[in-house]
Amino acid sequence: MALSFIKKVFTFGKPAEEPVPESVERELEPRSRDEALPIAEDPVLPEEMDTAGGPAADFDQDTAEEHVALDDAEPAILPAPDQLSDMGVVPLSLLEAEAAAEVQTEIQAPVETVAEIPPSVPPGHLPHKGGDRLEPDAPVSIEGAEEVAEASPEEISPKLDEILDTSVQPISPLVEEMPGRAEGGSPTAEPETGSPILPKGFATGPKVVEPEPVAPQPKLSWFQRLRNGLARTSSQLTGQIAALFTKRKLDDETLQDLEDLLIQADLGVETALRVTDTLASERYGKDVTGEDVSRIMASEIAKVLKPVAKPLQLDLSHKPHVILVVGVNGTGKTTTIGKLAAKLSGAGLKVMLAAGDTFRAAAIEQLKIWAERTNSEFIGTKLGADAAGLAYDAFEQAKAKKCDVLIVDTAGRLQNKAELMAELEKIVRVLGKLDPDAPHTVLQTLDATTGQNALSQVEIFRNVAGVNGLIMTKLDGTARGGILVAISAKHKLPVYFIGVGEGVDDLEPFEAEDFAHAIAGLGQ
Ligand SMILES: Nc1nc2c(ncn2[C@@H]2O[C@H](COP(=O)(O)OP(=O)(O)OP(=O)(O)O)[C@@H](O)[C@H]2O)c(=O)[nH]1
Numbered sequence: 001m002a003l004s005f006i007k008k009v010f011t012f013g014k015p016a017e018e019p020v021p022e023s024v025e026r027e028l029e030p031r032s033r034d035e036a037l038p039i040a041e042d043p044v045l046p047e048e049m050d051t052a053g054g055p056a057a058d059f060d061q062d063t064a065e066e067h068v069a070l071d072d073a074e075p076a077i078l079p080a081p082d083q084l085s086d087m088g089v090v091p092l093s094l095l096e097a098e099a100a101a102e103v104q105t106e107i108q109a110p111v112e113t114v115a116e117i118p119p120s121v122p123p124g125h126l127p128h129k130g131g132d133r134l135e136p137d138a139p140v141s142i143e144g145a146e147e148v149a150e151a152s153p154e155e156i157s158p159k160l161d162e163i164l165d166t167s168v169q170p171i172s173p174l175v176e177e178m179p180g181r182a183e184g185g186s187p188t189a190e191p192e193t194g195s196p197i198l199p200k201g202f203a204t205g206p207k208v209v210e211p212e213p214v215a216p217q218p219k220l221s222w223f224q225r226l227r228n229g230l231a232r233t234s235s236q237l238t239g240q241i242a243a244l245f246t247k248r249k250l251d252d253e254t255l256q257d258l259e260d261l262l263i264q265a266d267l268g269v270e271t272a273l274r275v276t277d278t279l280a281s282e283r284y285g286k287d288v289t290g291e292d293v294s295r296i297m298a299s300e301i302a303k304v305l306k307p308v309a310k311p312l313q314l315d316l317s318h319k320p321h322v323i324l325v326v327g328v329n330g331t332g333k334t335t336t337i338g339k340l341a342a343k344l345s346g347a348g349l350k351v352m353l354a355a356g357d358t359f360r361a362a363a364i365e366q367l368k369i370w371a372e373r374t375n376s377e378f379i380g381t382k383l384g385a386d387a388a389g390l391a392y393d394a395f396e397q398a399k400a401k402k403c404d405v406l407i408v409d410t411a412g413r414l415q416n417k418a419e420l421m422a423e424l425e426k427i428v429r430v431l432g433k434l435d436p437d438a439p440h441t442v443l444q445t446l447d448a449t450t451g452q453n454a455l456s457q458v459e460i461f462r463n464v465a466g467v468n469g470l471i472m473t474k475l476d477g478t479a480r481g482g483i484l485v486a487i488s489a490k491h492k493l494p495v496y497f498i499g500v501g502e503g504v505d506d507l508e509p510f511e512a513e514d515f516a517h518a519i520a521g522l523g524q
Pocket residue numbers: 327328329330331332333334335336357360363410411412413473474475476477498499500501502506
């Protein structure tokens with residue numbers, strides 16, 4: 001091995017065009033100080049050391065003999081050191097070291113500079129640049145060369161090893177470390193992360209679909225929302241009325257048909273008769289248009305609603321004025337309480353909200369959020385606790401804190417659940433112990449999407465809890481507003497507000513004319 005290696009080293013000073021055989025590279029690479037040599041797995045285990053004597057299982061007898069033969073061979077006759085420079089010989093160690101230094105410089109440079117390497121240079125070799133090139137006849141000083149020349153033949157191989165160890169920089173490992181350089185190949189655009197670096201103007205990743213800009217929706221007035229909410233009722237009604245009165249004189253039959261239409265729209269028998277009576281007295285035997293009927297209908301509905309469209313009267317001498325809010329599940333009690341609190345605390349009143357719906361954790365949390373949003377005091381209790389007890393505590397606390405208004409939420413309940421209705425009765429009774437007039441207002445929320453059932457809801461809640469005022473919610477949805485006319489005509493209970501949305505401001509004082517016009521499909 002040593003002989004063949006020496007031959008190769010001292011013929012490297014020939015012109016650069018002659019490529020260095022790959023075997024030289026192979027022999028040079030493991031000589032690096034910096035490169036960790038691969039550690040062969042020892043087939044002999046430590047505990048087997050004493051007994052292990054024979055060669056390893058993978059021992060190659062032929063290769064071993066070849067090594068022995070080389071070591072025993074005649075030593076080579078080497079030229080003297082001064083002859084080396086005369087010959088224009090440059091040891092591989094120096095050229096490799098210089099090339100490695102350039103690689104170091106190249107590594108600092110951006111990837112593009114690596115691409116400047118002429119394609120004629122074989123992988124693993126780097127060209128000299130301009131003045132850096134060592135000319136074949138330039139005088140060269142070789143550290144250790146003299147010692148080699150003076151050494152005995154037996155000493156040559158170790159001496160050469162020493163020279164190579166101190167002067168040769170490993171090339172291949174450095175080249176492999178160069179950014180963007182794959183082994184033996186051309187520079188690639190693979191960064192460390194593994195994602196490709198694309199030229200300017202390109203991008204990777206899934207296509208991002210920009211959402212279409214949505215034009216901001218203008219906020220509708222509460223009347224527009226009411227009209228939209230009642231549109232189903234009104235358009236159905238006006239469409240049928242228009243069809244009924246096309247080229248037809250007003251007679252008993254058309255009056256009967258009109259009465260049926262109005263009852264189907266939940267307006268109630270009483271209001272339906274008011275409309276037909278008025279129409280008959282004004283236009284009997286004459287041509288009537290749908291618009292005539294709508295106008296008379298709106299006027300008669302307004303007459304029914306006007307007496308009930310009242311403001312919510314607060315007796316602030318009570319401190320607190322207690323408002324108990326009752327109703328069937330999901331009719332909008334908690335939301336309405338939040339809206340009321342916003343109005344009252346916005347007007348400078350001190351408000352306390354009591355979470356009397358002890359059935360649902362979410363209801364307690366919901367009311368607490370409303371209290372925070374409206375700067376109101378809050379009192380709650382644990383889930384399943386006695387609602388009447390909570391109402392009692394709330395009253396005392398509100399009194400102690402000098403609250404102007406205490407609003408007590410209650411669990412939703414169906415009017416036909418006797419046990420739950422009895423609990424409501426108890427809450428009223430307990431509050432009455434602290435103030436004989438309390439609760440001063442018992443508000444019932446009604447869901448406008450409910451039809452005839454709302455009539456019986458009012459009937460029973462009124463009897464049990466003494467409801468003395470109504471709020472109709474969800475009139476912005478697909479409401480069946482006709483029922484409020486029927487309830488008003490029958491119970492004559494004040495209707496304080498209507499809910500036209502889920503937002504804090506979506507609670508409007510009830511206006512009879514507006515409501516009547518909206519149902520009749522007329523403008524404000
Ligand atoms: N569109 C619309 N939704 C409303 C209105 N009022 C309440 N809601 C919604 O109706 C749903 C029920 O409202 P809540 O306030 O929780 O009703 P609740 O009566 O307290 O319910 P329970 O505690 O289950 O009896 C919620 O999604 C509210 O946002 C309104 O005026 N318009």
